[in-house]
Amino acid sequence: MPQARSIRGINGSDSRLPLYQRLRDEFLLQIAEGHWVPGTPIPTEAEMTREYEVAIGTVRKAIDTLVQDGILDRQQGRGTFVRRPEFTRSLSRFFRQVDQQGNTCIPESDILSLESEPASQHVRQALALKARARVIHLERVRRIDGKPLFHERIWLSEERFAALLDTPKDALGDLLYPAYEALCGQLIAHAQETLSVGIADALTSAMLGIPVETPVMVIDRIATGFDGTPLELRRSYGIASDFRYQIDIA
Amino acid sequence: MPQARSIRGINGSDSRLPLYQRLRDEFLLQIAEGHWVPGTPIPTEAEMTREYEVAIGTVRKAIDTLVQDGILDRQQGRGTFVRRPEFTRSLSRFFRQVDQQGNTCIPESDILSLESEPASQHVRQALALKARARVIHLERVRRIDGKPLFHERIWLSEERFAALLDTPKDALGDLLYPAYEALCGQLIAHAQETLSVGIADALTSAMLGIPVETPVMVIDRIATGFDGTPLELRRSYGIASDFRYQIDIA
DNA sequence: CAGTGGTCTAGACCACTCT
DNA sequence: GAGTGGTCTAGACCACTGT
Numbered sequence: 270m271p272q273a274r275s276i277r278g279i280n281g282s283d284s285r286l287p288l289y290q291r292l293r294d295e296f297l298l299q300i301a302e303g304h305w306v307p308g309t310p311i312p313t314e315a316e317m318t319r320e321y322e323v324a325i326g327t328v329r330k331a332i333d334t335l336v337q338d339g340i341l342d343r344q345q346g347r348g349t350f351v352r353r354p355e356f357t358r359s360l361s362r363f364f365r366q367v368d369q370q371g372n373t374c375i376p377e378s379d380i381l382s383l384e385s386e387p388a389s390q391h392v393r394q395a396l397a398l399k400a401r402a403r404v405i406h407l408e409r410v411r412r413i414d415g416k417p418l419f420h421e422r423i424w425l426s427e428e429r430f431a432a433l434l435d436t437p438k439d440a441l442g443d444l445l446y447p448a449y450e451a452l453c454g455q456l457i458a459h460a461q462e463t464l465s466v467g468i469a470d471a472l473t474s475a476m477l478g479i480p481v482e483t484p485v486m487v488i489d490r491i492a493t494g495f496d497g498t499p500l501e502l503r504r505s506y507g508i509a510s511d512f513r514y515q516i517d518i519a
Numbered sequence: 520m521p522q523a524r525s526i527r528g529i530n531g532s533d534s535r536l537p538l539y540q541r542l543r544d545e546f547l548l549q550i551a552e553g554h555w556v557p558g559t560p561i562p563t564e565a566e567m568t569r570e571y572e573v574a575i576g577t578v579r580k581a582i583d584t585l586v587q588d589g590i591l592d593r594q595q596g597r598g599t600f601v602r603r604p605e606f607t608r609s610l611s612r613f614f615r616q617v618d619q620q621g622n623t624c625i626p627e628s629d630i631l632s633l634e635s636e637p638a639s640q641h642v643r644q645a646l647a648l649k650a651r652a653r654v655i656h657l658e659r660v661r662r663i664d665g666k667p668l669f670h671e672r673i674w675l676s677e678e679r680f681a682a683l684l685d686t687p688k689d690a691l692g693d694l695l696y697p698a699y700e701a702l703c704g705q706l707i708a709h710a711q712e713t714l715s716v717g718i719a720d721a722l723t724s725a726m727l728g729i730p731v732e733t734p735v736m737v738i739d740r741i742a743t744g745f746d747g748t749p750l751e752l753r754r755s756y757g758i759a760s761d762f763r764y765q766i767d768i769a
Numbered sequence: 770c771a772g773t774g775g776t777c778t779a780g781a782c783c784a785c786t787c788t
Numbered sequence: 789g790a791g792t793g794g795t796c797t798a799g800a801c802c803a804c805t806g807t
Contacts (some may be wrong), residue, residue, distance in 0.1 A: 514610075
């Protein structure tokens with residue numbers, strides 16, 4: 270019988286906070302520390318009730334907030350899981366990405382280069398690297414039916430992602446994040462994207478097949494792990510006229 | 520003692536749906552029909568418990584979902600209210616709108632023209648107007664500290680907004696939606712915005728003080744009332760280099 | 770102070786998934 | 789059939805707002 274580690278006093282949480290919020294913090298800790306990982310269900314509601322000595326409604330409310338935030342995923346009859354983030358929600362999905370049959374699809378990835386280089390100051394800051402750290406730099410083009418959609422520049426800490434240097438660049442597939450997980454054990458949990466408008470430089474315009482100095486959408490992304498460490502820095506260039514973004518205001 | 524109108528059978532809702540979802544639908548109906556309006560609290564949880572003959576937890580869950588969707592607003596000790604939509608969440612807030620003191624602020628509105636005209640086919644469709652209906656067309660520039668931020672074109676059904684034609688255009692103030700409510704009794708509840716990139720035409724470039732053919736962000740907005748009727752069509756042009764949009768992917 | 774929403778409990782029963 | 793999350797109930801007590 271495991272010791273019930275009552276949530277009421279522990280955990281560093283402000284004990285004036287409602288129980289369900291302290292529970293929520295505790296759950297986030299379990300995820301950040303890697304005790305709960307995507308793929309295996311987290312403990313059942315009944316177990317948590319015993320473990321933390323709270324009512325099941327309180328456990329449910331704590332889980333509710335995390336489900337709401339897209340961090341957990343309930344599956345009736347199966348269990349509750351840590352969600353893999355849905356990068357289909359990226360700003361990049363607002364580019365016209367349909368194939369000849371009219372289906373939305375994942376663009377093909379064509380990696381132009383993959384090499385080690387010293388981190389520039391900007392990259393070192395964004396990835397929180399030590400002085401004189403090295404990074405892996407990828408350049409790639411993403412296409413649908415051969416039509417270029419994005420030109421992308423990506424930087425990764427060489428220390429964490431060294432395994433990529435031993436992999437032929439044509440073997441990485443169309444999606445990088447599964448490769449990060451499989452080859453380097455690095456799980457991407459969150460990302461922050463910033464959209465702005467720029468002007469195509471020589472390389473980008475050549476890659477996208479547009480005249481130089483045409484407007485392009487620029488998407489800057491910083492992707493982080495479950496513990497908040499920045500793992501990937503990415504800049505994507507897309508043709509501005511292919512872009513259309515829609516929101517609802519309630 | 521009013522008749523308890525049990526939610527269990529009525530309301531056109533599919534009776535296989537959970538109670539709280541049928542309650543939610545019922546609440547949305549109260550809002551759409553104007554029985555619940557912003558400014559006065561909706562009935563208390565205890566009242567609804569009696570009215571619909573359900574447990575208070577079920578009422579709370581129904582309200583929870585509407586609060587989550589930004590439709591209701593709970594205020595402890597005061598009551599629960601129908602929310603006025605926050606148009607501070609518009610895409611337009613992603614333009615650099617700070618004054619000389621560095622504070623975010625509401626741009627000044629300078630109405631260039633306000634006149635009645637026959638609806639074009641595009642406007643008629645967007646506002647769901649009858650054939651040969653007339654519309655009110657506004658053109659305005661929005662500025663901060665005198666610096667132009669947007670050029671806007673706005674169309675409204677003349678039938679609903681006739682009172683605007685009797686108002687001097689300088690008396691409308693910086694925000695139109697309060698004027699719609701005060702002068703025309705038209706409450707904006709939702710809006711849908713679409714962002715794309717275009718090229719400034721002669722008028723827009725003159726209004727924004729930029730060269731012709733410079734890239735501009737184009738925000739198309741359709742704003743609707745609580746019952747879903749489209750009320751306003753709006754197109755805003757802003758300087759692309761002032762634009763920066765940020766999202767989080769969880 | 771009365772009345773509101775906010776938190777928490779304790780349990781019943783249902784619907785779904787897997788074996 | 790055993791075990792999971794989903795729905796619903798009934799009530800206690802707390803925290804905040806207005807008078």
